[in-house]
Amino acid sequence: MDVRDLLRSVQLTGSAHGWHATRSAWRRQRIDKRDLPRRGPERARVPGAALDAEPMPGGGVVRFTRSSLRVRVAVGGAVFCGWDGAGPAPSYALAGEGPGGGSCPAADTRAVLEPDKDGWRVVSERLTVLVSRQGAVEMRTPGGLLLRRELPPRWWDETGQREGDGGARWAQRSETPADARVYGLGGRAGGPRLPAGGYRLWNSDPGGSFGPGDDPLYITMPVQMVVADAGCHLIFHDCTWDGRITLRDGAEGAGSGHDRPGGCEVRMDGGPLRYWVIAGTPSRVLTGWTALTGRPALPPRWALGHHHSRWGFGSEREVRRVVAGYRERDLPLSAVHLDIDHLDGHRVFTVDERRFPDLPGMAREFAAQGVRLVSIVDPAVKAEPGLAVYEEGAAVDAFVRDGRGRQVRGVVWPGQSVFPDFTDPRARAWWGGLYAERLARGFSGVWHDMNEPVSFAAFGDPTLPRSARHVLEGRGGDHREAHNVYGLAMARAGYEGLRRLRPEQRPFLFSRSGWAGMQRYGGTWSGDVVTGWEGLRASLALVLGLGLCGVPFSGPDVGGFTGTPSPELYLRWFQLGAYLPFFRTHSAIDAGRREPWEFGDEVLAHVRESLAERVRLLPYLETLSHIARSTGAPYVRPLWWNAPDDRSLRENGDAFLLGDALLVAPVLEEGAVKRSVRLPRGRWYDTATGTRYKGRTQVLLDAPLGRIPVLAKAGAVLPVAGADGGLELEAWAPRQTRTGSGVVFTGDPEGWQAPRMERFVSRWVDGELVVERDGGGAPGYPVRVRGGPA
Numbered sequence: 001m002d003v004r005d006l007l008r009s010v011q012l013t014g015s016a017h018g019w020h021a022t023r024s025a026w027r028r029q030r031i032d033k034r035d036l037p038r039r040g041p042e043r044a045r046v047p048g049a050a051l052d053a054e055p056m057p058g059g060g061v062v063r064f065t066r067s068s069l070r071v072r073v074a075v076g077g078a079v080f081c082g083w084d085g086a087g088p089a090p091s092y093a094l095a096g097e098g099p100g101g102g103s104c105p106a107a108d109t110r111a112v113l114e115p116d117k118d119g120w121r122v123v124s125e126r127l128t129v130l131v132s133r134q135g136a137v138e139m140r141t142p143g144g145l146l147l148r149r150e151l152p153p154r155w156w157d158e159t160g161q162r163e164g165d166g167g168a169r170w171a172q173r174s175e176t177p178a179d180a181r182v183y184g185l186g187g188r189a190g191g192p193r194l195p196a197g198g199y200r201l202w203n204s205d206p207g208g209s210f211g212p213g214d215d216p217l218y219i220t221m222p223v224q225m226v227v228a229d230a231g232c233h234l235i236f237h238d239c240t241w242d243g244r245i246t247l248r249d250g251a252e253g254a255g256s257g258h259d260r261p262g263g264c265e266v267r268m269d270g271g272p273l274r275y276w277v278i279a280g281t282p283s284r285v286l287t288g289w290t291a292l293t294g295r296p297a298l299p300p301r302w303a304l305g306h307h308h309s310r311w312g313f314g315s316e317r318e319v320r321r322v323v324a325g326y327r328e329r330d331l332p333l334s335a336v337h338l339d340i341d342h343l344d345g346h347r348v349f350t351v352d353e354r355r356f357p358d359l360p361g362m363a364r365e366f367a368a369q370g371v372r373l374v375s376i377v378d379p380a381v382k383a384e385p386g387l388a389v390y391e392e393g394a395a396v397d398a399f400v401r402d403g404r405g406r407q408v409r410g411v412v413w414p415g416q417s418v419f420p421d422f423t424d425p426r427a428r429a430w431w432g433g434l435y436a437e438r439l440a441r442g443f444s445g446v447w448h449d450m451n452e453p454v455s456f457a458a459f460g461d462p463t464l465p466r467s468a469r470h471v472l473e474g475r476g477g478d479h480r481e482a483h484n485v486y487g488l489a490m491a492r493a494g495y496e497g498l499r500r501l502r503p504e505q506r507p508f509l510f511s512r513s514g515w516a517g518m519q520r521y522g523g524t525w526s527g528d529v530v531t532g533w534e535g536l537r538a539s540l541a542l543v544l545g546l547g548l549c550g551v552p553f554s555g556p557d558v559g560g561f562t563g564t565p566s567p568e569l570y571l572r573w574f575q576l577g578a579y580l581p582f583f584r585t586h587s588a589i590d591a592g593r594r595e596p597w598e599f600g601d602e603v604l605a606h607v608r609e610s611l612a613e614r615v616r617l618l619p620y621l622e623t624l625s626h627i628a629r630s631t632g633a634p635y636v637r638p639l640w641w642n643a644p645d646d647r648s649l650r651e652n653g654d655a656f657l658l659g660d661a662l663l664v665a666p667v668l669e670e671g672a673v674k675r676s677v678r679l680p681r682g683r684w685y686d687t688a689t690g691t692r693y694k695g696r697t698q699v700l701l702d703a704p705l706g707r708i709p710v711l712a713k714a715g716a717v718l719p720v721a722g723a724d725g726g727l728e729l730e731a732w733a734p735r736q737t738r739t740g741s742g743v744v745f746t747g748d749p750e751g752w753q754a755p756r757m758e759r760f761v762s763r764w765v766d767g768e769l770v771v772e773r774d775g776g777g778a779p780g781y782p783v784r785v786r787g788g789p790a
Contacts, residue, residue, distance in 0.1 A: 020411040025457035028465045035403030035467035042156040047135035058107025059122045062131050073111035077126040079277045086272035092485045093516040095294035100473040126279050145230035149175040171267040178250030178259040180228035181650045184549045186221035192544035192653045201243040203452045203513045209530035209562040212538045218513045218527045225548040227644045233279040240484045243268035282641050289550050290632030294520035296552050298629045301749035303508045304621045305334025312589035315355040332611045337374040346413035347382050349437045363442020372444035379451050380412035398427035400468050408468045410455025422489035424471035432497020445508030451487040452513045487513030495521035505750050523553030531560025537668050547634030555582030564592025567599040575708045576666040578610040581635045606706045619719035619727050624659050626745035643680045661716035665709040676700045683714035685787045717742025717760045731762045731771050733787035739763045
């Protein structure tokens, strides 16, 4: 029993679920011992010597003594490599509606497999792929610089097992340049730049609040964004099984020519050995990645405002009190979230009518004030005869079963529960229809929780038995393959259901767990981050890392999930949250309150300023949401986003770019009233003081309790809300010899009509900064010029 198991066991002992969780843990072990295939004797295997090669559209196949490698360049430049006959599809990561999963983009027929001096090569627009006669694969830039080298893989086949049946364990080592730095791997609290060490690939509820040292968390993805002097690339190992990635930092030989490369080792317990590589600038990489796995869902405009939530509102009366508190203090509020305590005995798709007697009426009242209701939805269904959701699900055979055909049962908040098999299209269709009940109650959005999936256990892995059977789009398999995509498939069921039920409106859905491609259906949040300065730092790491994995819409529980933050910590967290895509306060049932007025008059005054700035920036955030939708570029970007060649920025994880126009430097240390930040290239203005700074320098900025440093890039033209609520342009002066620019998206706030995109340029004319439409003409909006000529 490890430390996490011990803590979980102590927490559950004496609780209402303690005895059931203990029985569930024993039952899970028993089922796995009975139904999981036992591994027999294994033999190690490597590809062996090359035999021949066959050109095919976009690349070709190289055959080795004991394996084969397929190389395929897709339209758009992404390169696929698959061993042992593995193809790009079926895949849960890929966008589209291919049989059994996403579909693969068409091959780029200009790319051809051809002989090379040491093997074979495939030349494409952005990458040259070199395959050696021993099975090593190199990815190089068109100029010949090495981005990564995949060494020949190794498999551990069971004796008598057919090669390529997907059951073999495998490992592959890689090498990257000595200066390379790695980001991503899903939601990692210790980032955003990931230090050397091991990272597990198994979506996990940490069993309590987490901090920077806890790993894995709710969203793990085998997605690495690698940044080096040679260039940037993303590599994605498309395998959903449990695994581990061990990162290794390189070391440079200070001009001696004896650099030690960096790299990683990927080990998987089974599944296909296949991967995609996309190279280019960070923006081109994310554009290519989201073209492959799906563009991010576009949130409705109201979802970009401030959300308030708490586990433990307890009653309709308390929710009304909180919303009235915001209104009475003139604090903007966009949404209120109801946690599991509003349900009848924690049963999904129900309401405790005694404590919440008129949810539809309350929703209508709030909507008139501009406040929406968002509902939690857990996947676990109480196994209760007579309960409508349980009976309906059983009738359509929607629940996960074990190897003997019995419903798999676990313990979650409502007690003994069963779990929909979201890898079954029929179960997804049934589940999606259930959201009609939420819409009828007046909810405008949905929050998926506990969908790793979680089944309480006093010891061991708190999830379903690994032997549990899943449909997997008709292929069939067990939970070892389905676990990591369970949350992703649930998000698909909810998103598609909401689209069918309310086709005129864009769904608002966010999910605690997911996998590569989850951005197609919505966003996520931090989960149960610990209340403390370390939790505040982890919050930013999670948002930055997820954005580089293609999930741009995320944010933390402002104030932390547990405990009671000090007034200073709460304020600094609130100030950070005001500049993140998903801006929500939230806390546990036994934690302190999170209403701004609970922390004193000084904090309340500063919170009011942060909320006013959030409202002012809503047009800019809406523009960033459309940019994310069309290109995959995250709202929140690392400082090296436009300057990956600046090594000093690669280590910086305590500041970020909001779009290209703003640089935000949150205060992450207790008692700090100043903070330093390394600026990217260009000129930057302190938005509070107007002070101008040169880029590529380290600057010390004032950070009084009332604000965090925010800098605007010289030349930026960004949309903001004016004093009258209308849109205006804020133009930050470029250097006199330069021009500036900006883009603005406006349009349908909740529906599907195509947005209107407008481009603007700024330039100096006779000592005056003039802003006009790209191509000429008046801007059509009020313009406010900030800064002066450099």
